[in-house]
Amino acid sequence: MTDATSKRLSRPGPAEAGRDAVLEAAAEEFVKHGFTATSMDGIADALGSTKGRVYHYYRGKAEIFLDVVLHGMHDLLLMIEPIATESGVPARERLSRMVRSHALCMMEASNPQRVAVQLVQYRGMPELATHTETTERIIELRRRYERAFRDVVSEGIADGAFLDVDPSLAAKSMLGSLNWIPMWFRPGRGADEVARIADFFSETALRSLEAEGA
Amino acid sequence: MTDATSKRLSRPGPAEAGRDAVLEAAAEEFVKHGFTATSMDGIADALGSTKGRVYHYYRGKAEIFLDVVLHGMHDLLLMIEPIATESGVPARERLSRMVRSHALCMMEASNPQRVAVQLVQYRGMPELATHTETTERIIELRRRYERAFRDVVSEGIADGAFLDVDPSLAAKSMLGSLNWIPMWFRPGRGADEVARIADFFSETALRSLEAEGA
DNA sequence: ACAGCAACATACGGCGTAGTAGGTTGCGAG
DNA sequence: CTCGCAACCTACTACGCCGTATGTTGCTGT
Numbered sequence: 001m002t003d004a005t006s007k008r009l010s011r012p013g014p015a016e017a018g019r020d021a022v023l024e025a026a027a028e029e030f031v032k033h034g035f036t037a038t039s040m041d042g043i044a045d046a047l048g049s050t051k052g053r054v055y056h057y058y059r060g061k062a063e064i065f066l067d068v069v070l071h072g073m074h075d076l077l078l079m080i081e082p083i084a085t086e087s088g089v090p091a092r093e094r095l096s097r098m099v100r101s102h103a104l105c106m107m108e109a110s111n112p113q114r115v116a117v118q119l120v121q122y123r124g125m126p127e128l129a130t131h132t133e134t135t136e137r138i139i140e141l142r143r144r145y146e147r148a149f150r151d152v153v154s155e156g157i158a159d160g161a162f163l164d165v166d167p168s169l170a171a172k173s174m175l176g177s178l179n180w181i182p183m184w185f186r187p188g189r190g191a192d193e194v195a196r197i198a199d200f201f202s203e204t205a206l207r208s209l210e211a212e213g214a
Numbered sequence: 215m216t217d218a219t220s221k222r223l224s225r226p227g228p229a230e231a232g233r234d235a236v237l238e239a240a241a242e243e244f245v246k247h248g249f250t251a252t253s254m255d256g257i258a259d260a261l262g263s264t265k266g267r268v269y270h271y272y273r274g275k276a277e278i279f280l281d282v283v284l285h286g287m288h289d290l291l292l293m294i295e296p297i298a299t300e301s302g303v304p305a306r307e308r309l310s311r312m313v314r315s316h317a318l319c320m321m322e323a324s325n326p327q328r329v330a331v332q333l334v335q336y337r338g339m340p341e342l343a344t345h346t347e348t349t350e351r352i353i354e355l356r357r358r359y360e361r362a363f364r365d366v367v368s369e370g371i372a373d374g375a376f377l378d379v380d381p382s383l384a385a386k387s388m389l390g391s392l393n394w395i396p397m398w399f400r401p402g403r404g405a406d407e408v409a410r411i412a413d414f415f416s417e418t419a420l421r422s423l424e425a426e427g428a
Numbered sequence: 429a430c431a432g433c434a435a436c437a438t439a440c441g442g443c444g445t446a447g448t449a450g451g452t453t454g455c456g457a458g
Numbered sequence: 459c460t461c462g463c464a465a466c467c468t469a470c471t472a473c474g475c476c477g478t479a480t481g482t483t484g485c486t487g488t
Contacts, residue, residue, distance in 0.1 A: 037250045041474095053436055056436060060477075125251070172398055173391045176392070177387045180393055184386055200387070207426055255445075267467080269448085270464085270465060
C-alpha cells in the first residue's frame with residue numbers, strides 16, 4: 001500500500017504490474033469472445049503463460065470479468081465527468097466533447113472500456129450472483145455515467161440551447177448509437193477517418209437536440 | 215411443398231408446425247442467455263420436451279441459431295422494405311415510419327428479430343465457420359437492411375429535406391441507437407409508454423438530419 | 429546463508445454440455 | 459391388418475473447461 005487511492009483503482013502501484021497485465025489480456029479476450037466463450041486458458045495463452053498466473057491474482061472467472069468492467073467504467077467516468085462539470089463552458093459545447101470522447105474510446109483496439117459497455121448483457125448470468133457487491137458498484141457507476149449525459153442535456157434545455165425533450169431518453173439514445181460503434185467499426189482505419197466519425201456523431205447528437213430549421 | 219415460397223421462409227406450411235415451435239423456443243432462450251450460454255437442453259425445456267425433438271429438426275446448435283437469425287432478419291426486411299420503397303411518400307415520412315417500426319420491434323418481449331440484431335457479435339465463433347453459406351445469406355440481408363435506411367436518407371438529401379451528411383454513417387447511427395434499446399428497456403411497460411418511446415426515436419432521428427434552427 | 433513468501437507452472441478432478449445411437453409411438457396408405 | 463415413416467424420447471459417450479492442489483523458482487530481508 002504505497003499509495004493512498006480510494007479502492008486500489010486508478011493507480012496501478014508498482015507491485016501490481018502483473019495483475020494489470022492479466023487484466024489487460026482478459027479485457028482483450030472478453031471483447032473478442034464475450035464472457036462465456038472466453039476461457040481461463042485462453043486468457044493465459046494471451047499472456048503467454050498458464051492459468052496459474054491468472055488464478056494467482058483472481059479467484060475465478062466472474063471476479064476477473066467484473067474487475068475488467070469496473071476498471072472500464074471507472075476510466076470512462078474519469079474521462080467524461082471532468083468535461084461534464086467544467087464551469088464556464090456552455091452545455092452544448094460540453095456535450096459535444098463528451099460524445100466525441102466516448103466515440104473515440106469505442107474505436108480503440110481493445111480495452112476495458114469496450115468490455116464495460118458491450119457486455120452489459122450480464123443479466124441471467126448465474127455466475128455473477130455471488131458477487132453482488134461488485135455488481136452493485138458497477139451498476140452505480142453506469143448510472144452516474146448516464147446521469148452525466150442526462151444532466152448536461154437538462155442544463156442545455158434549461159438555458160434554451162436545446163429543445164424540451166425527455167433528457168433521459170435523449171441520453172439513452174445518444175449512448176446507444178455510440179455504444180453500437182464496435183459492432184460495425186473495424187480497426188485499422190486511419191486516424192483522420194476515426195476523427196471524421198467522431199465528429200459526425202458529435203454533430204448529429206447536437207442537431208438531434210436543437211430545433212429544426214426550415 | 216404445398217406453397218411456392220422462395221426458400222421455405224415466410225410461410226410455415228402445415229407440416230412444419232413442430233419446427234416453428236422449436237424455432238420460437240430457441241429464439242426466446244438465445245435472447246435471454248446469448249449463444250454460448252444457451253444449452254440444447256434449455257431449449258428443449260422451454261418446449262416442455264427433450265433434446266431429441268430439437269435434434270430431429272436441426273443438426274446442431276449453430277444451425278438452429280443461424281436459422282433464428284435468418285428468420286429474424288427476414289421478418290425485419292419484410293417489415294421495413296415496403297415502407298422504404300413506397301412511392302408518393304416523402305423520404306422523411308418514410309424514414310419516420312421505418313424508425314418507429316424498428317423501435318417497436320425492439321420493445322417486444324422475445325422474438326427472432328431481437329436475436330438477429332443483438333447477436334451480431336458472432337465474430338470469433340468457431341462453431342459457425344462450417345456454415346458459411348447461411349452466414350453469407352444473413353450478412354447479405356443485414357446489408358440490405360442497412361441499405362434501405364441509407365437509401366431513404368440519400369433520397370431525403372437529394373430532394374433537399376435532409377442535410378448533406380454521410381448517409382452510411384447516418385444509417386449506422388440511427389440503427390445503433392435503436393438496436394441498443396433492448397439493453398435498457400424492460401418489458402411490462404404500458405402500450406402508451408412504448409408508443410411514446412417509439413415517437414421519441416422517430417422524431418430524434420429526423421431532427422438529427424435536418425438543419426439547426428435558432 | 430537461510431528462511432519465507434510472492435509469483436508463477438503443472439497436473440488432475442469433476443461437472444456441464446454437445447452430439448449420437450437406438451428405441452417407441454402413432455398415423456396414414458395400400 | 460401391417461408396413462413404414464415421421465416425430466419424438468432415453469441413455470450414453472466424449473470432450474472442454476473451471477477450479478484446486480501441489481510443486482518450483484527467485485528474490486529479499488536479516
